[in-house]
Amino acid sequence: MADAQGKQERLGATVMSFGSVLIAGMEYISRPAPGEFVEADPDWYVSFTMILHAAILVLLIVSLARVRSMTAATPAMRTPFTLMILVGLAAAAYVVGRDLGLV
Numbered sequence: 111m112a113d114a115q116g117k118q119e120r121l122g123a124t125v126m127s128f129g130s131v132l133i134a135g136m137e138y139i140s141r142p143a144p145g146e147f148v149e150a151d152p153d154w155y156v157s158f159t160m161i162l163h164a165a166i167l168v169l170l171i172v173s174l175a176r177v178r179s180m181t182a183a184t185p186a187m188r189t190p191f192t193l194m195i196l197v198g199l200a201a202a203a204y205v206v207g208r209d210l211g212l213v
Contacts, residue, residue: 119180120191123173127198130166134201137208160209167202170195 207213
């Protein structure tokens with residue numbers, strides 16, 4: 111039972127990490143050039159995306175805290191999963207920073 115839960119948590123962490131890297135890549139590619147005029151997005155859309163991206167960031171932090179229990183059955187996977195989650199955290203933090211206008 112615990113192995114199945116660990117497998118589900120590993121799958122969730124993997125999907126969130128790769129998803130946040132993909133979203134960060136799309137945000138980086140679609141950034142405006144210096145001096146370019148940009149039309150503002152609606153307030154509801156900005157709020158929704160900021161909440162969604164912050165939720166991904168929080169879930170990745172929870173995944174980082176639970177990495178030891180996720181990889182209890184396979185201790186050799188602890189380091190790769192930790193690195194993957196850290197890369198996902200950096201990407202999610204970049205996206206949240208862009209949403210807040212800090213980056």
